[in-house]
Amino acid sequence: MPLHSPARVRELLARHGLRPTKSLGQNFLIDGNILRAIAEAGGAGAGGHVLEVGPGLGVLSAEIASRGARVTALEKDERLRPVLAETLQGLDVTVVWGDALDFDYAGLPGGTRVIANLPYYITGPLLSRFMRAAPIVSATVLVQKEVAQRLVSPPGSDSYGFLSALAALYGSVRHVRDVPKGAFLPAPDVxxxxxxxxxxxxxxxxxxxxERFVEAALHHRRKTLRNNLRMVGHDAAQIDGALADIGLRPDVRAEDVPLAALEAVARKLGVIR
Structure with a gap:
């Protein structure tokens, strides 16, 4: 049976006396088409270095390694040691045991690509770390659809917010595909x-x-940009002058302001040069 088959996943869990832990966001992929699509979209290839967060039973790790990539997998759940020793035997996968939020991403090899089924409860903090780590050039990840919508949303849309702007500050983002609940065992709620x-x-x-300025500006994204900036201590008159200088209405809502305009306001207010 392939490693991703529901029967094999259940057998592994039963034989090792394991149950998926909801608090760790453990939902294991059981759809071969989705696995292949993620590895393909992520650019897993011979000689490349891939970072995976939360390998679980090693299903995605094995798919990536089968394409010739060198995989570093970060896993927090020590109960999975014997499972991963079995499922990843003979593959070019190095498992690093510990919390992904404490890992030194700056120490990765240059050109590293992240390919992962992220634990949903720490998606935002992890994405922020990937963006700020110079060795990481891309991140192809499974996330909640709601988070994905926020990441790809342009200014003025219902889902636009700080995470959208942060992604644009560091590069670009695209939607690859949606994944139904039935592609996981156990099935998630979303x-x-x-x-x-x-x-x-x-x-x-x-x-x-x-970054801090943009976060403050979009903290209450449906409020006016003027009010948000006043709340963090900027002078009202200076805000009015900055908005007028770059052609923004004084009552413009924060979510409607393009990133380039936010940067221009930040310069006018002396936040950056």
Whole structure:
């Protein structure tokens, strides 16, 4: 039986006395077509270095490694040691045991691609770490469909927010495909999506001051940009002057302001130069 088949997954779990842990976001992929689509979209290929977060039973790890990629897999659940020793035997996969939120992503080899079925409860913090890690050039990940919609949404749309703007600050993002609940065991409560983020490492990373400014500007995205900036201490008169200088209405809602305009406001207010 292929490693991703429901019968094989159930057999592995039963034989090792395991049950998926909801608090760790453990929903194991059991659809071969989805596995192949993720590996393909992520650019897994011979000689490339891939980082995976949350390998679980090693199903996606094995698919990526079968394409010739060198895989580093971060796993927090120590109960999975004997399972991964079995399912990844003979494959070019190095398992690093520990919390993905504590991992040093800056120490990865240059040109690393992330390909992963992310634990949903830490999706946002992980994506932020991927964006800021210079060695990582792309991240092709399974996330909640709601998160995927936020990431790909343009200014003015219902789902646009800080995560959308952050992705645009570092590069670009595209939707690959939706994934039904039945592609997992156990089935999650929500529909999932595969997205790919590409990070433009040819340009300098955005300054932390700009990131903090954009986050504050979009913290209450349906409120006016003016009010959001006043809430974090900017002078009302200076805000009005900045908005007027770049042609924005004083009552413009934060979610309707393009990223380039937010950067222009930040410069007018002296947040960045």
């Amino acid at each position: 529909t999932s999506s595969v997205i790919r983020l590409d990070f433009d490492r040819s340009r300098p990373p955005p300054p932390p001051e700009l």
